[in-house]
Amino acid sequence: MILKTFRIVAGLDDALRALFLTTLIFRAGTMAYPFLAAHLLLSEGLDKAQVGAAVACFGVGALAADLAAGVLLARFGARTVMLGGFLLNAAVLAVIPLVHQLTSIVTAVVVWGFAYEVVTPAAYSAIVDVSRPAERKVAFSCYRLAINLGMAVGPIVGGLIFAVGPRAVFWANAVCVLAAAGALALRTHGGGPPGRPIRTEKRAGVGARSLRDHTRFWTIFGLSLPIQLAYSLPSVFAGTYVIVALGMPGYWAGIIFTVNAAGIVLFEVPLNAAMARWSSLPTLLMGYGLAGAGFLLMGLSSSGPSLILSTVVWTAGEIVVFPGLLHYVSSLAPSGSAADRNMSLYSTGVNVAFILAPHLALLLSGPGHTGFPWMAAGAAVCVAWLLLIAARASPYTWQDDEPSHEEPSHKEEPESCTSAI
Known part of the structure; x- marks a missing residue:
């Protein structure tokens, strides 16, 4: 890998x-x-x-x-x-x-x-x-x-x-x-093969945006917040949960972080290369499903092995869902200032979740229900999974994209990601 x-x-x-x-x-x-x-x-x-x-x-x-x-x-x-x-x-x-x-x-x-x-x-x-x-x-x-x-x-x-x-x-x-x-x-900006550099000039807008453009973006923005909050939780709560709530040795928290990091580094790029032709809806449904299941399992786990199994599941969701979300958000306005606006607002959601996560984790945890923050995160992601399916029913809440049949260009490997720029 x-x-x-x-x-x-x-x-x-x-x-x-x-x-x-x-x-x-x-x-x-x-x-x-x-x-x-x-x-x-x-x-x-x-x-x-x-x-x-x-x-x-x-x-x-x-x-x-x-x-x-x-x-x-x-x-x-x-x-x-x-x-x-x-x-x-x-x-x-x-x-x-x-x-x-x-x-x-x-x-x-x-x-x-x-x-x-x-x-x-x-x-x-x-x-x-x-x-x-x-x-x-x-x-x-x-x-x-x-x-x-x-x-x-x-x-x-x-x-x-x-x-x-x-x-x-x-x-x-x-x-x-x-x-x-x-x-x-x-x-x-230097020697080497000619190509289009990362944009340096002012870029013109793309004109007036329709109501559909706005409602589609705000739909996925809202549905991405449970994911952002859920994946902000491990960094601020996993150590406390393992050591304080479960009374386990601290090395189990270290193993959780190691499994998560290793999974992302080893598998995220190859898996997304294999899924490059998948359309957005099945990609996101898979990612949300794995994330919801993984965080629900975290809340139910009380032993080291079960925590690691849960981490494998939600790490698999992370590998799929974040590139999928970025790809879908970027497709809602493929170019122009509208695309910049969409990506910037998406980043806002990430930061809002990062700020709120520690406060929500402390608020929801307590004696007798120490795993509740994980359960709440998993349940929220599962609800978002259902809402994704519902959003597909209206052109005002979802933009269909067909699976790509375009052959990606490559230099050395069939699965490489290149760009004619």
């Missing part, structure tokens, strides 16, 4: 491969955020309430970025927005260790959240720009692979640097972000 994944990534078109490399460097360099709270407590002497408020402001900046991204992308283009986000990110990372007043720290963290998050909708827009519809499911899965690989490295390196010097982790992160900016700038 590793070799197959490598061949698919190597077979990406130049622009998609540049985006993969840029994302990998950027996410691997994301080492400061996991240690922000520790830095503020240890180095700045803030109390827990102040630290909580400061860290939450990162999410505020991220939401602002998602809401502003559609306008920025229409005005400046995906590449320019990404480069601007990288440069602003590096600048604020260099400053954060040097500011000591709470108001200055909060302001810096808000700007940091904005600069970090604005890269995501810009990357989505770039993928839409440089890939054909038949290739997008694989392109999005490759993008997610770069994120997951990078995020597996960043906190480990950050922990080592933080142990040596807490402030140094911010400056090391800034250097990595600048390296990502350099990779994007050089690989999208």
Whole structure:
């Protein structure tokens, strides 16, 4: 599977491969955020309430970025927005260790959240720009692979640097972000085979959008929220559930995270390449079904093996559902400023879920019903699964797409994802 994944990534078109490399460097360099709270407590002497408020402001900046991204992308283009986000990110990372007043720290963290998050909708827009519809499911899965690989490295390196010097982790992160900016700038404007670079110019809109366009988008936006909330749960609740609620050794929580990460890295790209011709509805129904079943099983699990089996099921759902959702959302407005708007608003839903998940998990858990957050997440996804079937009945809530019969272009492997750009 590793070799197959490598061949698919190597077979990406130049622009998609540049985006993969840029994302990998950027996410691997994301080492400061996991240690922000520790830095503020240890180095700045803030109390827990102040630290909580400061860290939450990162999410505020991220939401602002998602809401502003559609306008920025229409005005400046995906590449320019990404480069601007990288440069602003590096600048604020260099400053954060040097500011000591709470108001200055909060302001810096808000700007940091904005600069970090604005890269995501810009990357989505770039993928839409440089890939054909038949290739997008694989392109999005490759993008997610770069994120997951990078995020597996960043906190480990950050922990080592933080142990040596807490402030140094911010400056090391800034250097990595600048390296990502350099990779994007050089690989999208340089020598090599001719091709269409990631869009840099202002892009015209596509005219007035019909009522159907809006209702279809908001239907899938609403139906994606249970998925976003469910998959925000493991990162904020799995450790607490395993160690505190079930009274099990902490290594079982580590095994859950390892199984999830290994499943995504090994199987997401090859599986989505195999499913490239599937239309959106069966793809999403499979993903939602596996997700709902997996989280319901988590709530019913009380032993290590059953937790691992549940994790395998919801990881399989994650592998299918997220590239499927991104592919479907991108198909609702294949090009123009409407596509930028859709992808930016989709990112907003992701951040809203990430912010709400820990609060909902703590609210729903308690003595006698410790597994209830998992059960609630699974039930919500199952309801969304039923609503997906119902949405199919109306052209105002669903856009049909036929299974693709277009042969994906390739360089070395039949399943590679390339683009004539």
